[in-house]
Amino acid sequence: MTLTQTSPVALVTGAADGIGWAIARRFAQAGCRVVLADLDGGRAADRAASLGPGHGALQVDVAEEAATVAMVAAALARTGRLDILVNNAGIGDSHRPTLEQDVASFDRILRVHLDGTFVASREAARAMAGRGGAILNLSSIAGITGLPRRNAYGAAKAGIIALTRSMACEWAGSGIRVNAVAPGYVGTALVAGLEAAGRLDRARLERRIPLGRLAEPAEIAEAAWFLCSPAASYVTGAVLSVDGGWSAFGDAGAASGEA
Numbered sequence: 001m002t003l004t005q006t007s008p009v010a011l012v013t014g015a016a017d018g019i020g021w022a023i024a025r026r027f028a029q030a031g032c033r034v035v036l037a038d039l040d041g042g043r044a045a046d047r048a049a050s051l052g053p054g055h056g057a058l059q060v061d062v063a064e065e066a067a068t069v070a071m072v073a074a075a076l077a078r079t080g081r082l083d084i085l086v087n088n089a090g091i092g093d094s095h096r097p098t099l100e101q102d103v104a105s106f107d108r109i110l111r112v113h114l115d116g117t118f119v120a121s122r123e124a125a126r127a128m129a130g131r132g133g134a135i136l137n138l139s140s141i142a143g144i145t146g147l148p149r150r151n152a153y154g155a156a157k158a159g160i161i162a163l164t165r166s167m168a169c170e171w172a173g174s175g176i177r178v179n180a181v182a183p184g185y186v187g188t189a190l191v192a193g194l195e196a197a198g199r200l201d202r203a204r205l206e207r208r209i210p211l212g213r214l215a216e217p218a219e220i221a222e223a224a225w226f227l228c229s230p231a232a233s234y235v236t237g238a239v240l241s242v243d244g245g246w247s248a249f250g251d252a253g254a255a256s257g258e259a
């Protein structure tokens with residue numbers, strides 16, 4: 001697709017891998033100029049180059065306020081506009097029993113997910129005010145239901161839902177829509193890491209999911225594109241579950257699939 005200076009600009013954090021990379025591809029396919037921001041700046045640059053001319057990459061640690069402010073400023077300086085922000089960068093929980101979890105690891109998870117989403121959204125909203133835009137946040141089933149050994153991750157993802165709703169109400173008058181997706185289990189490096197550590201029993205998990213399988217990253221990207229596209233012009237403050245029916249399943253006795 002030919003991109004021009006008037007093509008919408010989408011800034012996607014955590015875009016070098018997994019769901020973020022699938023979102024970057026989907027938004028590029030839809031005609032956006034995509035800025036891929038990631039802790040792994042080299043990989044983000046390779047990914048951006050593979051999308052073709054008109055796309056770019058930035059290195060960032062979204063847990064750091066100054067770096068996140070600089071990320072939005074750099075994206076704006078390069079492209080001259082910002083239409084879409086996707087707050088996707090994330091890390092897994094320590095998976096230690098809560099009784100053994102320390103404040104440092106708890107805090108790091110909150111900073112990446114919650115502070116990162118807050119700061120990037122604040123900066124993007126400054127840029128979008130007056131001309132409108134869309135912000136999409138990555139929550140999780142862990143922010144909606146309880147999962148053991150996920151206290152920091154669950155708190156961060158529940159906090160992201162609260163942030164989404166609050167910002168949506170506050171910025172609606174500026175033409176900025178703010179929504180969230182809440183994926184279930186997605187086949188990415190994050191989940192592969194859990195599996196490799198013996199923390200996740202895939203067969204049990206698949207029996208717990210009504211659709212009987214994990215999601216593909218591209219399936220989350222489709223929901224992300226819908227919420228950021230003009231097709232969702234009357235949708236704001238929404239949390240869209242993309243979880244194969246996980247959160248709809250009322251069998252409280254069913255095993256979660258996690259060891």
Ligand SMILES: NC(=O)c1ccc[n+]([C@@H]2O[C@H](COP(=O)([O-])OP(=O)(O)OC[C@H]3O[C@@H](n4cnc5c(N)ncnc54)[C@H](O)[C@@H]3O)[C@@H](O)[C@H]2O)c1
Nearest residue numbers: 014017018019039061062089090140183185186188189190
């Ligand atoms: N995989 C799942 O099952 C699942 C389910 C629900 C929600 N999510 C959420 O979706 C998002 C993406 O998850 P994923 O599975 O694709 O993860 P992933 O580990 O495959 O990819 C995450 C990307 O984010 C980057 N990143 C990590 N910390 C960062 C930081 N501080 N600053 C900038 N970039 C950083 C990584 O370098 C990586 O490229 C996360 O917010 C995650 O919590 C994932």
